[in-house]
Amino acid sequence: MDTSRVEQSSLKICLKQRDPQTRKRNEGGVFYTPDSISDILSQWTVRAKLDLVLEPSFGGCGFIQSLRKRFTRLGSAQPAESIFGCDIDARAFTHLARVSENKPIPAHFIKGDFLQLSLRDFGVREFDAVVGNPPYVSYHNMFGEQRKATAQLRSLGEFQLRKTSSLWAYFVLHSFKFLKVGGRTAWVLPGSLLNSDYGKELLHGISPQFQRVVVISLAQRLFISEGTEESSEILLCEGWRRGPAKHGVEVRSAATVKQCKTLVSSWHSNKWRGASLNGRAMFTLLPHRSLSEYYELLKHGAITRLGNIVKVLIGIVTGANAFFVVDRQILKQMDIRFDQVSLILSKFRFAPGLILKTSDLLDAYENEERCLLVNRSSLERAASVVKKYFETFPKALIEENATFAKRSIWHCPDDGKIPDGFFPYMNHIGPRLVLNSAAVNSTNTVHRLYFKPSTTISEKKIAAISMLTTFSQLSAEIEGRTYGAGVLKHEPSEAMNIRLMIPANIPIRELNQAAKAIDRLLRMRKLDEARHKADTLIFGAEFLAENQKLFVGLSRDLRAARKRRY
Numbered sequence: 001m002d003t004s005r006v007e008q009s010s011l012k013i014c015l016k017q018r019d020p021q022t023r024k025r026n027e028g029g030v031f032y033t034p035d036s037i038s039d040i041l042s043q044w045t046v047r048a049k050l051d052l053v054l055e056p057s058f059g060g061c062g063f064i065q066s067l068r069k070r071f072t073r074l075g076s077a078q079p080a081e082s083i084f085g086c087d088i089d090a091r092a093f094t095h096l097a098r099v100s101e102n103k104p105i106p107a108h109f110i111k112g113d114f115l116q117l118s119l120r121d122f123g124v125r126e127f128d129a130v131v132g133n134p135p136y137v138s139y140h141n142m143f144g145e146q147r148k149a150t151a152q153l154r155s156l157g158e159f160q161l162r163k164t165s166s167l168w169a170y171f172v173l174h175s176f177k178f179l180k181v182g183g184r185t186a187w188v189l190p191g192s193l194l195n196s197d198y199g200k201e202l203l204h205g206i207s208p209q210f211q212r213v214v215v216i217s218l219a220q221r222l223f224i225s226e227g228t229e230e231s232s233e234i235l236l237c238e239g240w241r242r243g244p245a246k247h248g249v250e251v252r253s254a255a256t257v258k259q260c261k262t263l264v265s266s267w268h269s270n271k272w273r274g275a276s277l278n279g280r281a282m283f284t285l286l287p288h289r290s291l292s293e294y295y296e297l298l299k300h301g302a303i304t305r306l307g308n309i310v311k312v313l314i315g316i317v318t319g320a321n322a323f324f325v326v327d328r329q330i331l332k333q334m335d336i337r338f339d340q341v342s343l344i345l346s347k348f349r350f351a352p353g354l355i356l357k358t359s360d361l362l363d364a365y366e367n368e369e370r371c372l373l374v375n376r377s378s379l380e381r382a383a384s385v386v387k388k389y390f391e392t393f394p395k396a397l398i399e400e401n402a403t404f405a406k407r408s409i410w411h412c413p414d415d416g417k418i419p420d421g422f423f424p425y426m427n428h429i430g431p432r433l434v435l436n437s438a439a440v441n442s443t444n445t446v447h448r449l450y451f452k453p454s455t456t457i458s459e460k461k462i463a464a465i466s467m468l469t470t471f472s473q474l475s476a477e478i479e480g481r482t483y484g485a486g487v488l489k490h491e492p493s494e495a496m497n498i499r500l501m502i503p504a505n506i507p508i509r510e511l512n513q514a515a516k517a518i519d520r521l522l523r524m525r526k527l528d529e530a531r532h533k534a535d536t537l538i539f540g541a542e543f544l545a546e547n548q549k550l551f552v553g554l555s556r557d558l559r560a561a562r563k564r565r566y
Ligand SMILES: C[S@@+](CC[C@H](N)C(=O)[O-])C[C@H]1O[C@@H](n2cnc3c(N)ncnc32)[C@H](O)[C@@H]1O
Pocket: 028, 029, 030, 031, 032, 033, 056, 057, 058, 059, 060, 061, 062, 063, 086, 087, 088, 089, 092, 112, 113, 114, 115, 132, 133, 134, 135, 136
């Protein structure tokens, strides 16, 4: 057998896990802030020429330069005297050495871990302001030292933060210890500030301490040139220890940096106020903030949570999808027959309709897509060749792999729990509930759905169609989270919170005809037509006609919510 591609597969896994460059980039969470934004934030945070300001992770020195400009404009002859900083990375100090005008004072800058520093280290009594853009490192990607430092901070009990919070959250909370009473702080933070539970808990935790807490949610992507579409939230906190903030946490969206500048510069005139954060962030971010039509429909007796009719679980965790999920070519190279492996839904796009048919996966197979699972059962069906394939997996990685360690047999990822349907973990357009007539399993890139055992096929079809209505699509936008690049993501618990209309009296013939037509429309990518057809079936033509204004409102909010993701 020709094993070249097989070996490449295994090699890819090794490289992904071992490549220091990739690891370093991911772990560093380093994105330098563009001047346009550091200028706006520096102008806002610094109020007087004798203020002292700290940038706790100054990196490329963008904020240092903006602060210098701000102090000069305020009439300071020695801006460098006011500016202090810290960074763990030697490259930041190379950048610092290159700053030409008003050279920073070296003693003001510490090379080290900010989380382990205190005011004493800077030789300063207190700072008037803290400003910056901290490292974006998820708990999952933190290395040993970072985990240790964050655990130590948590153990002090000075603030409440979930263990699984990202590094940026610790930076923000730790920085408050450097602020004087009445001080200001401004940060460029990732989308998880509003999208994650720990981000929202942090905001609600700090609003009693400050006079005003505002998040400006920026639709424009700041870090495209840095190779990421991460979205940005600008956090502005005024009046440390002068809380509570009268309006709680205020959220305001800005389409562009220019709009953000207008908002920040009109701060003093008190001309605007953001929507109070309460529950899902999406409620505060749509232009038509009330979402009144959505709330009106929520009162309808036939509306239920998806979780009331179906259980959503993640797909099987193989621990190495690139190895276990193969395509036709690899099969050929391994001398394994098609009937010795299993079809698997490894990408949601292989299920283009309302119902997943075996032919959908066979199409994926013909198109050289990875949709075949090599599992222990394959070993039983074709012992020698499959054994040879499993032997190509590097032994050292078998021992290192945390997922394999949880299984009694490392090469047996399939749990055999065939779901009734599927739901995307991430999607661009809007999620679909796809019924599983192919009787296959899915990998963890696709969620699995299990209806209550008593659910009839008609009820399953109604649920799948109902998910496509304008109402449920908007609900999915509200319950999901977005991290930039237009992706809408649902963890199983978030998917189960999506609201559906489940009407009781749809005649079976009408239901089956609609299901067929909608399946066809979806496959032709006529998504709006499929949505309108779903609205008509689920709400009834009469209800739609009587409540035209309501559906116009829902469609407007759905369009706005989707637009916000891009
Ligand atoms: C997202 S970058 C931002 C850099 C700069 N603040 C800006 O806005 O351009 C994050 C910076 O945090 C630094 N950093 C990472 N971990 C750190 C730590 N524990 N203490 C201090 N700085 C750290 C990185 O070296 C990097 O320069």
